[in-house]
Amino acid sequence: MLELKNISFEVNTPEHSKEILKDISLTINERFVAITGPNGGGKSTLAKVIAGIIKPTTGRIILDGEDITDLDITQRAQKGVSFAFQQPVRFKGLTVRDLITLAAGKPIGVSEACDYLSEVGLCAKDYINREVNASLSGGELKRIEIAMIIARGTKLSVFDEPEAGIDLWSFSNLIQVFEKMHEKINGSIMIISHQERILNIADKIIVLAGGQVQAAGTRDEVLPHLLAGTGSVCSVLADKL
């Protein structure tokens, strides 16, 4: 279980200071938790706070009862936090296999690495020795990013807009990936998304706008308001959905 207690994040530029996250308190304990909301709402920032990439200005982060606020990225990863970036990183020289192996945290055979790749719809033998460099497309990188999280198999996985750049054919497979992943790790999967189909499988939906939690609740509580474009959610978001 992940608890966020009064998380705020402020950036100070010479001109002004800006509060990007404002006093966010949340509990994430469900199977699938979807975070949605307009662009610039603070979703990616919140994910980075959870992964330890950003230190919050105030607030505490509790993972399974343990305060992890002062742990760095590596320590949190070792405690079981995984994070798939919105914009995956390219590496000159490191291959798909290298990254999957590093993610697994132990030497793995080609066939195991291939299993992870085929789960995200990549024909393993074409990819396993490819460099994760500029020659891969955005969609391919996104899938490799997801395969790494599957290989890690930790109790908390955070995906930042995993569907972006993935074509619709594989979209239903993506949902299967999450379902299968949940069976295996039996933890929580947090998915930042604008996609109704992802929201539809969520046990809990959190709407983040202007750095604040605008709504949080079960799918049945939150989704109707989102779709109707009513309540506190702004119309930009309603258009997206």
Added chain:
Amino acid sequence: MDTIERTLLEQVAELHEVPEGAYNIRANGQSAARNTTANIDIVNKKDLPGIDIIIKPGTKNESVHIPVLISQTGLKEVVYNDFFIGEDCDVTIVAGCGIHNCGDQTSQHDGVHRFFVGRNARVKYVERHYADGDGNGQRVMNPESVVELDEGSYMEMETTQIKGVDSTARKTSAKLADKATLIVREKIMTHGQQFAKTDFTVDLNGEGSSANVISRSVAKDQSRQEFFSRINGNNACSGHTECDAIIMDQAHVTAVPEITANSIDASLIHEAAIGKIAGEQLIKLMTLGLTEQEAEEQIVNGFLK
């Protein structure tokens, strides 16, 4: 061969024992072992230190190893090796220099290699530099290569210097005839106070000739690197030079690519990039559970792989 020489041999030639095929092992300024084959002859030069390696036309799938080992502190040598590679050959040449210096004096090996590659021949040339030893003596290597590629020939040069060489200045010049191709892949890592300089000059004289010079390097600590690459397109030809360097700590890196077109049909490209390891690369690997140092190591090793 003693243990030190064995280690050096392993590092520069990935050999555990004397190699198959033709070879000439030079140890501490002397020819230590030699083997020739029906197609590959090795003879001492008459006027200068060094050897001539003569490969008969049409020789296929054979290799020549010419490692140089120095374990004696203070030894300085200049060696001239000429390779005559006949028409239609397809051969691999493995050269390399290993210095073990645990004394206080500078050990230095300067090798001048000339390659005369015959028509339609293919050559793969692999060169590794390695040095170790716990003394204060400098370990210096200055290799020079002169390449002449005849019509339709192809040469791939792979040079690696990853460890232990205090100072190196590498000079490579090549002249290409019609339809000849040259590919150079260079990998360098420097640390401590080391200095490495490479200097390529490629003359694309022939119609349809092409060259690709690729350098990847990592400079750590206070080390310094300089990279010069000059490609002259004198005919309908294509040339590409690329230098990609990771800079760390207080290192200095200079990259100077230079392309000159002397023909309207020459097509030349240069690229040079120097930068530190991208923060997001470190972060990505740390989210996989690696420490910052481990992440850095993986990125550097992958980059130079």
